Structure formats: structure tokens, C-alpha cells
């Protein structure tokens with residue numbers, strides 16, 4: 001979720017600034033350049049990133065995993081038109097019980113939990 005932080009960027013060797021490492025190298029998606037010669041490039045994209053709010057999406061708004069997931073990968077949600085049609089949902093949505101058991105067993109194995117896990 002670093003990409004949605006206002007001052008978080010990925011910078012390529014040529015100085016192009018991107019909001020997400022999924023976009024690095026696609027100069028048409030860069031939102032600027034640290035050399036200063038392309039300020040406000042793709043400002044609308046920059047705003048989209050910085051105003052991402054999972055509560056704007058019905059599926060997320062009504063999802064019990066929202067506190068854990070916070071809408072998943074913003075890139076996948078915001079820019080589906082780029083051909084990325086993967087689901088943003090956390091893997092916990094599909095296997096929460098198994099993941100919790102694995103997590104607890106690992107903790108128990110390390111002696112962190114005083115209670116037995118079935």
C-alpha cells in the first residue's frame with residue numbers, strides 16, 4: 001500500500017517517477033521526473049493513486065476482510081483498463097481458517113503460545 005502514500009515513489013534509472021513498481025519502465029505511466037523537466041505529468045493518475053479509498057468500491061465496502069486487506073492492491077483496482085484484471089482480494093478471504101491454523105502452529109512451535117492448537 002505504499003503506492004497510495006502521497007510522497008512515495010519508485011524512481012527508475014532515468015529519473016522517471018512512478019507510484020508503483022508494477023509501472024516502472026512504462027514511461028507513459030510515469031507521474032514525473034526527478035530532473036524536473038516533466039512536472040505534473042499524468043497528474044490525474046497521481047491524484048487517483050493518492051485518493052484511493054476502498055470504501056468507494058461496493059465489494060470492499062461490504063467485505064468483512066476490509067480491515068485486514070484495505071482494498072488489496074490499488075494498482076489492480078484502479079487501473080483494470082491496463083489489462084490487469086486480477087482480483088485484488090487478500091488470500092485470507094479464501095483460506096482464513098487454514099492460514100490462522102498455520103500461523104498459530106508456527107507460533108506454538110517457537111514457544112510463543114501457551115495454548116494448544118488443534
Ligand code: SF4
Nearest residue numbers: 060063069071072089
Ligand atoms: S478482500 Fe477483496 S473485496 Fe474484500 S476488502 Fe479486500 S479487495 Fe475488497
